Amino acid sequence: MTDKLPLSAFIITLNEEDRLGPAIESLLPLVDDIVVVDSGSTDGTVALATRLGARTVHHDFAGYGPQKRFAEAQCGHDWVINLDADERVTPELAAEIRGLFAGGAPAQGGYHLPILQLYPHQTRPTPGAFEYDPVRLYDRSRSRYSDSPVHDRVVLGEGVSAGRLKGGLLHQSIRSLSHLIEKSNAYTDKQVADMLAKGRRVPALRLAVEFPLAFAKAYVGRRYFLMGAYGIIVSTTFAYFRFMRLAKLYEANLLRRRDKP
Numbered sequence: 297m298t299d300k301l302p303l304s305a306f307i308i309t310l311n312e313e314d315r316l317g318p319a320i321e322s323l324l325p326l327v328d329d330i331v332v333v334d335s336g337s338t339d340g341t342v343a344l345a346t347r348l349g350a351r352t353v354h355h356d357f358a359g360y361g362p363q364k365r366f367a368e369a370q371c372g373h374d375w376v377i378n379l380d381a382d383e384r385v386t387p388e389l390a391a392e393i394r395g396l397f398a399g400g401a402p403a404q405g406g407y408h409l410p411i412l413q414l415y416p417h418q419t420r421p422t423p424g425a426f427e428y429d430p431v432r433l434y435d436r437s438r439s440r441y442s443d444s445p446v447h448d449r450v451v452l453g454e455g456v457s458a459g460r461l462k463g464g465l466l467h468q469s470i471r472s473l474s475h476l477i478e479k480s481n482a483y484t485d486k487q488v489a490d491m492l493a494k495g496r497r498v499p500a501l502r503l504a505v506e507f508p509l510a511f512a513k514a515y516v517g518r519r520y521f522l523m524g525a526y527g528i529i530v531s532t533t534f535a536y537f538r539f540m541r542l543a544k545l546y547e548a549n550l551l552r553r554r555d556k557p
Contacts, residue, residue, distance in 0.1 A: 300328040301397045304371030305379060307332050307350075308363050312381035313339040315468065320348045322384035326393065327377070333367040341381075359445025359486075374437040375401070378450075382468050383411070389463030393433065405456035406434035410464035415526065416472055426518030431458050432465070446483075446490045473529065480537040488544045497549055498542045510538035 305323045309316060309332055316332075323330055330350040334342050335357035345352050355366050368376055377393070379385070385393075389409065396402040408429040412421040421427075431439070431450040438453040452458060470476040514520050514534040520527035 301326060301394065302373050302375065303327045303393070303397070304329040304331060304373040304376045306330075306364070306367040306371055306376060307379050307381055308360075308367055309334045309337060309341050309345070309381045310357065311337045311339045311341060313337070313341045313344055314471075315382045316341055316344055317348065318384045319379050319381055320345065320350055322386075322390075323377075323379070324349065326385065326390050329372040331367060331370045333363065333370065335363065359443075360448035361442045361444040361446075364441040364448050365443060368436045368441060371436065374435050375433075376436050377433045378441075379432070379465065380467070380469075383465040386412075386463050386466060389461060389465065392461045392463045401435075402433075404459045405438045406431045406450060406452055406458040408458055408460040409433060410462070411467045412464040414466050414468040415523075415530070416468070416470060417526070421466070422523050424519060425522050426520065427464065429460060429464075433461070434458070444490070446486050473533070476533055480533065481540075484537055484541040484544060487541050488548060491545050492548055496545060498546050500546075503539070503542055503546060506542055507535045507539045510535035 303326070305327045307316070307319060307330070320330060320332075330348075332342070332345040332350045332352045333355050334345070334352060335355060342352050351370070353367075353370055355363065357363055358366070364378060368378070375397075396407070409432045410427045410429045412427055413425065414421055431452065434450055434452075435456075438456050439450055440453075442449055442451045470479065511531050511534070514531035515527060518531075520531045523530065
């Protein structure tokens with residue numbers, strides 16, 4: 297089946313030339329409207345998106361939630377699907393989405409989609425490893441992305457329920473461990489700014505237990521042990537940046553007290 301659905305897709309980007317192509321190509325057989333909102337790429341991201349048939353719009357980055365709220369407003373259809381530039385629709389998910397629209401508009405107001413993590417050395421996700429399933433397919437006339445600069449999640453409207461699909465999005469979020477460290481460091485800075493704005497503080501005891509608890513959460517709770525030695529690496533990195541998020545917040549509050557008149 298080649299008929300496209302009355303569905304828009306939107307992607308926010310910044311210097312994603314090396315990863316954006318598969319995301320757009322996975323959407324082309326499915327949707328008739330793809331919007332790429334770019335916040336100032338200096339590589340070939342915008343040219344690539346245009347060449348592949350997406351509409352491109354520039355918008356200075358305003359935080360994850362606001363940026364996605366802007367992007368969803370640019371779409372031509374009320375039913376939208378959101379992908380990150382490092383994600384792509386699997387054939388199984390595409391088939392399920394087609395089934396939802398087979399009889400008209402989908403029955404529910406939104407749908408959770410499993411995110412299947414693909415690490416740089418992998419060609420397929422680790423069976424049984426952790427996956428999360430945010431709402432990524434939804435009716436924007438009834439639900440919208442939150443306006444949080446850090447937490448980009450869809451807030452369902454009053455009375456709106458969300459179903460769950462089995463097919464997922466393949467997600468290759470890191471290019472290398474160096475990229476993971478750089479990305480996590482920048483993200484924890486944003487988290488700390490958000491927590492400071494809300495007046496959050498961290499007790500010293502929490503600092504002492506955060507790393508081992510976070511490692512256990514990742515290695516056991518998220519089943520990263522299924523990845524063998526690489527699971528130890530990923531779990532350690534996860535725990536370190538969970539700790540650094542709190543350490544940065546603790547330091548920021550110390551500096552505030554020092555500078556307080």
